[in-house]
Amino acid sequence: MPARRFDGKRLRSARLEAGYSRQADFAKQVEASRATVATWENGRGPSPERLPALAHALRTDINLLFPRHGAPDLADLRCDTGLTQYEVERRTSTKDHDVGMAERGSRPLTQALREALAALYGVTEEALLAAEKRSFGGKEAPLPTTLAEKIAYLLEHTYPGNQQPPSDADIACGINAAAGAEVTSAEDVRDLRDGTVTEVSPVVREGLAEVLGVSAFFFQPDEDTIVETIVEGLRTLHQVRNGDISIKARGMGPEGLPAELLAVVNDLASNLQKWARTEGGPTNR
Structure with missing residues (x-):
């Protein structure tokens, strides 16, 4: 589960404070429908990789609008860049769903992919390694096989x-x-x-x-x-x-x-x- 907490009421307040009096205007800004924005504000949040774009459109710090509960894992780091697994794999030219398997704690990242993800996510390799360990439940990654x-x-x-x-x-x-x-x-x-x-x-x-x-x-x-x-x-x-x-x-x-x-x-x-x-x-x- 993503570490950031979504609150529809907080999103609505931020929208009004940012000058978007109509849901339709904000929806256009974030490339969504008015009905989608209404759904968000009623409490059903968007996919976590959309949160950075919403915070940016509302000119507010994502950590204030959608506070994080606990330290990030690999999925959290990816979502904070606004990227889906598919987009990350396309940008890093990875195969066999390596990113998704690491996020699920099924297979560790290779060193080359760690370097690529750290650069893509804008974090240090140490921070990425810590996030990877959290994805594995704080336990050691499985034995290397390949x-x-x-x-x-x-x-x-x-x-x-x-x-x-x-x-x-x-x-x-x-x-x-x-x-x-x-x-x-x-x-x-x-x-x-x-x-x-x-x-x-x-x-x-x-x-x-x-x-x-x-x-x-x-x-x-x-x-x-x-x-x-x-x-x-x-x-x-x-x-x-x-x-x-x-x-x-x-x-x-x-x-x-x-x-x-x-x-x-x-x-x-x-x-x-x-x-x-x-x-x-x-x-x-």
Whole structure:
């Protein structure tokens, strides 16, 4: 349910204060029928993406006319731009209803789409990520399953502090260095990140794993156990990476961390320590 509260009486008062004494005049301004405006003022509000246009036409702050109850989720951010899901997908050239699925908490956004939506909605990527988490009910997003989702997850979660994730060109350079040959390009990596390309050769998969510091099995289809282990390791690491990021098998209950998870986390922690001492990330190791 949209976080903004609609009040037909408040809309009518704002219309009169703005100088629209007749519903028909206001209706023309917002490209609606007089009957539609009457319906709104009787309490049945419009679709939430229409609220910004109404506030603009009435020359008032949308937060005053339609106050928000709580922090926004992805749907709220979209509606505040006055765009439908279809319009957002058309402007960002996305496929498979990615925007709608993220808003419903069914599938997380790729990093490329996060960047595009943050720019389109006029918010920071941090604000967009917070809204995405609310769309998932405050819970962690589901495990990444597609190649694009897995790359996005690693780029989001393995660069602490002020470190910048590698660019598409950086990743391509790292893959080529690992392969010892020219096997990919920045354009190819961009296609992987935005989901245009969904499969890669073993040499590219291994190089990608080397660049991002994980096992190549992470990028294999149907390797849920490996993905879950690495994701859980990253979630644990995220909780402590502002302090001593070396994790010990104690303080985790009598059984401690599983050996496999501990190995993954400490390997990632070691990589993070190396990256923290450099400016270029994994491609400059």
